Amino acid sequence: MITVSEDLQEFHSYLTSRLASGEGSLSPEEILDQWRERHPSPRELADSAADVQDALDEMRAEESDQLAREVVADVRRELGLPSRQP
Secondary structure, three states, X not given: OOOHHXXXXXXXXXXXXXXXXXXXXXXXXXXXXXXXXXXXXXXXXXXXXXXXXXXXXXXHHHHHHHHHHHHHHHHHHHOOOXXXXX
């Protein structure tokens, strides 16, 4: 885990490189926003990973539901039963 001192050193290096590349016209808030976008906190990373997992789980559930509907439709067709209307 990164220490506060290490984090500040990295931010200082980042700020120095931004200034050296001619981005001195950015406000302190804009530079800090860029830093935060490029260096998310462990909590933000965990939240993002959880969001991705939730989306994947939902996609799998929808795919399973769709597959089940297709199987039921195939069986009904094979048995000569009328199709079900959603």
